[in-house]
Amino acid sequence: MGMFSKSAEYAIRAVFFIAKSSYLDKKVGIKEIANNIDSPEPFLGKILQQLSRNGIVRSSKGPNGGFYLTDEEMNKKLSEVIKAIDGDEIFIGCAMGLSQCSEEFPCPLHGEFKAVRAELTRILNGVTLAKFNDELVLGQLKLNRSKNS
């Protein structure tokens, strides 16, 4: 695996896609999101449920329903998305898996890994869901590796 779980990866791609759509004042359904971010549709549904329950995205049912963000969600941080799906272990856990990361009884990697985690946290706190809307609309950034889009 990479840095995050598969679920979290789908979640990241999905929220940016929803952000871009909401920026263009469009709600989007699971199917459209899945097609645009290369994720299995029903599995993505489960992930969106979690994000919705955690207040990361909003949803409405019925015709013309779908997922969207208000200004409130647009200002959420990417770190909150990760935490909603993967928990906060990556932000606070010990590099070599000791039951808790401790200053008093540090593991060998403690000093150096504090820095890595801090950098990761800084970056994920600095990225809002709205941050890349302009570039995404202009097509300068990608949420998939497909032929089209």
Added chain:
Amino acid sequence: MGMFSKSAEYAIRAVFFIAKSSYLDKKVGIKEIANNIDSPEPFLGKILQQLSRNGIVRSSKGPNGGFYLTDEEMNKKLSEVIKAIDGDEIFIGCAMGLSQCSEEFPCPLHGEFKAVRAELTRILNGVTLAKFNDELVLGQLKLNRSKNS
């Protein structure tokens, strides 16, 4: 999960323990390692097999056998340990799981995540298996969170 898989976490703790033992000119068996790093004994056996096949640690069978490092392995980098167990996805993979990380068609997080990965790589390349032997012998660093050490 944390940054690495459970297997990789056990591997990291194990190699540092073996390094410390070899530094004191002692071979160590699976049981002793498992007891000292809080890992399930048979599962650790599997991990040590992989490390052995990948040339990270050496082993000898029979009475007084066990795992140990020569000067050659003492100079291996922690990044090699991680790669032997988890592969190199964490060092080269796209933050949001696109099939490949690409400069030409970057994902929104590309710029910032390059930095995180570079920092991670720099640190794991900078740590040799021998690096913490003195501190481990002195008991200043821990490989478990148990009552006794």
Added chain:
DNA sequence: ATAATAAAGGACAAAAAAGTCTTTTAATAT
């Protein structure tokens, strides 16, 4: 009111990761 739509929820299924157990192979001490 009714039909159509789309997310929510729950029950499953498949695959991967984590963990266990038993047998085999190699080394050494007697």
Added chain:
DNA sequence: ATATTAAAAGACTTTTTTGTCCTTTATTAT
């Protein structure tokens, strides 16, 4: 040579993650 020791190897089980499918609930358009 033989018994003993300890890792290697392989088959297996359990748990977690990933993914699917079907039913229910809420919303909207007619």
